[in-house]
Amino acid sequence: MPSIRPPRPDDAEAMAWVHNTGWRETYSHILPERFYDDAALERRRQMWRRILAEPGERRLAVADSAGQVVGLAMAGPATADDPDRGTPARELELNVLYVRPGHHGSGAGQALLDAVLGTASAQLWVAEDNARARAFYARNGFHPDGARNDDEEFDGAEVRLVR
Structure with a gap:
């Protein structure tokens, strides 16, 4: 299993790549390419550097395998910065959790989730049709609370899961 550690500033490039690749692999069937193309990768590089x-107050962790970032997670205080998403249901929100496909099933995703959330009550948003992610979160005590976000850019909806 990859080791879990806090990210370093020089991890920004690798984190952006894992994040962008995660979007491509997970959402290419429901989102246009502009969400994971080269320009999106550059935006993510800048975002992770910042x-x-x-x-x-963000909680950050990366999964490291032989010196290579193979996963990342970020959580922070839950906010309602998008009025369509409604009032936060929990104190913490999982914002990002991606693991490279070659490391699915390695325990990296679980270790990353534990590193940034621990046992805290939390919320997250997930694509409604992302069965793999929803099963993972259900194993970790998350369940839908009825909040839903339909986005015109997104061929589907996001649902909020809470624990």
Whole structure:
């Protein structure tokens, strides 16, 4: 199993790549290419550089296998910065959790989730039709609370899971 550690500033490039690849592999059937193309990768590079420079209240972790970032997770205080999503249901929100496909089933996803959430009550948003992710979160005590976000850009909906 990969080791879990806090990210370093020089991990921004690898984190952006894992994040972008995760979007491509998970959402290419429901989102246009602009969400995971080269321009999206560059936006994610900039985003991770900024976050790693000033993490604030965010909880961050990466999965490292032989010196290579193979997964990442980020959680922070739950906010309702998108009015369509409604009031936060929990104190913490899982914002990002991606593991490279070659490391699915390795325990990296579980270790990353544990690293950024522990046993805290939390919420997250997941594509309604992402059966793999929903099963993973259900094993970790998450269940739908009825909140739903339909987005015109997204061929489907996101549902909020809470624990």
